[in-house]
Amino acid sequence: MIHPDKPWKRIWDLITFCATTYFAIEVPLRIVFDYKIGTQIALYERIIQILFGIDIILNFFTGYFQERTLITKRKLIAKRYLSSWFIIDFCSAFPFDIFGQFFYSYFGLTDSLRVLRLARSVKVFELFKSLRMLSMGERDDYQYKVLEVLSPVTFRLAFFVYWTSLFAHWVACGWIHLNPGFLKNSDNITRYIRSLYWSVTTLTTIGYGDITPTSNEQTVYTMGVMIVGVGIYGYVIGNISTILSTIDISRIAFQEKLNSINSFLKYKKLPSHLSNRIRSYYFNLWENKHGVDEDDIWEDLPVGIKADVSFYLHEKLIDSVPFFKEKSEELKREVAIELKPVLFMKGDWIYREGDFPNNMYFIAKGQVEIYQENTKTVIATLNEGSFFGETDLFERTERKLSAKAIQFCDLYILDFESLDRILKHHPEEKVKTLKPKKSAKVKKKSSKNKR
Incomplete structure (x- = not known):
């Protein structure tokens, strides 16, 4: 069985995370702009598909923690994986283009089936949690020294920026898909940047109105994006305020302590030399121990x-x-x-x-x-x-x-x-x-x- 905290396993998770991000960005672009990739890119994507297939096999042999207990029984691991991520991983790894004739007969263009790879993007949350921790070395058969490389605040911020950026990208691609004639005389880069601009202004509830829907489908789509944007806006404000309030909680606690001390000194009317000694003590306590009470x-x-x-x-x-x-x-x-x-x-x-x-x-x-x-x-x-x-x-x-x-x-x-x-x-x-x-x-x- 493979220990989930082995260093090479975390590196593998990083590779699959990057590959998943690539498909999450590239697949929508290919669908809306309908361009063909070169032979070299096609080879790289085939390698990524092979990596996804290997990842499926590894997941059947990778233990997991349940209530701080490492589970290594193969049947339990297989049952858990089959009931969770297996279908998503299988759809993202299956080579639909090799069986193009069959899928063309039943589903239409095989490139459209690439959208199934987007389902793997949901797994990014689990990969984010894994990449937040870094294994430092083996101590015994199933225990590893693990270092937290991202603080909870940094992790939440990075995860939020990643997902909002990816969602804005998908919304922009959706806008182009619903409006094929949008800036049709411009190059694809200009069309994408302008649609991304519309996506960001709509999601952030700014909406300058310079790009507006012209059909019923676009209008319904825009209303849906606006509703989601209100939720994202509230989530942004709430998270930023939380992050700012917890980014240096020890310093905030120290400042509150210092305010209480100043009130005490003022109330007791202590002489300046004693007041300065008290303040000096707490400043030294902060500089040397960051206000920690052992x-x-x-x-x-x-x-x-x-x-x-x-x-x-x-x-x-x-x-x-x-x-x-x-x-x-x-x-x-x-x-x-x-x-x-x-x-x-x-x-x-x-x-x-x-x-x-x-x-x-x-x-x-x-x-x-x-x-x-x-x-x-x-x-x-x-x-x-x-x-x-x-x-x-x-x-x-x-x-x-x-x-x-x-x-x-x-x-x-x-x-x-x-x-x-x-x-x-x-x-x-x-x-x-x-x-x-x-x-x-x-x-x-x-x-x-x-x-």
Whole structure:
């Protein structure tokens, strides 16, 4: 059985999509202008017909997804295909011109039967969905990494432009077919452009009136196109407004948040230096995270996925700590899921000398200075991928140095209680479980802080 997400299958779908589009455009033109194609074009069309025939065979051997389950049983695949696209595919692939005498006797000109290939255009919607996704490689027998190459908004826009353009083309060809004398003294290109102009102005409900129907058939046809045009016009307006409102929904949400913050600052009458710090925080949050609140996302994820994502994102940060580097993957995964994001603005103190340590820190973005306040000396400048604060945490002693953010910093913290709990889960690692010292020193320090 063929997996529907195999890369070569998606390339095949792209080829059949292009061939289908060719017939959807060319067949109506050939019918209304009644021109003959050359030998080379006829050969290309025969090749396309062969490709359509091969596509029918492949569809009998291509699995499909049902409620996220891959169906590979041949009988189920054949039954589904025979009840859906088989008739349309067969009509588009069958070589009516080879059996021209038979079809001429019963149906008239064999070129008119080419219109059956237009039925395959309905399948373009399914091909569009397939081409929206791109397979990236095999993981096991029936699973593939799939990349979304078109966002839903882009997909809807591309699909809408494709179908409206194709429909306008068909309407233009229909106008020429109903009015064979339309600009008869002009060349076919001019006749087509003028009829396409009439089609677009009518479908968009503009209707300048410079090209008007002259027979009952043309009048009825025009009324039908007008009715369809009203629906298309409403669909266009609705979709464009939806696309514009969702094209950058995160930016819209951020702007609404900023408006609420400005109202809050105005109501509370905060001084300018505090107001500017608050605004600066949210602007930095937007520039670095596009306003995404990680806590909300983590809350919605199940524990298993949360552990996998955390380990993937933070494995390098955890391995940068010598204490964790040689530990088991299971322990590292538990550490990763306990990491909590925290943000600091430029100039914020992360901790000060004499504070009692409760956390160690990992730098995801930004720069941190390790600072000795007594001598006003910068001991080290730490960048992305570094860690700090672990020595005091492991020794359970007061902070000997201070840490200060010199840029907007995106950090992850691991608190002592979580680390102690993780180590107790892994006695086989033969590490000494960290225990806090007596709380007398903490109390003493806290009283010092009060003074």
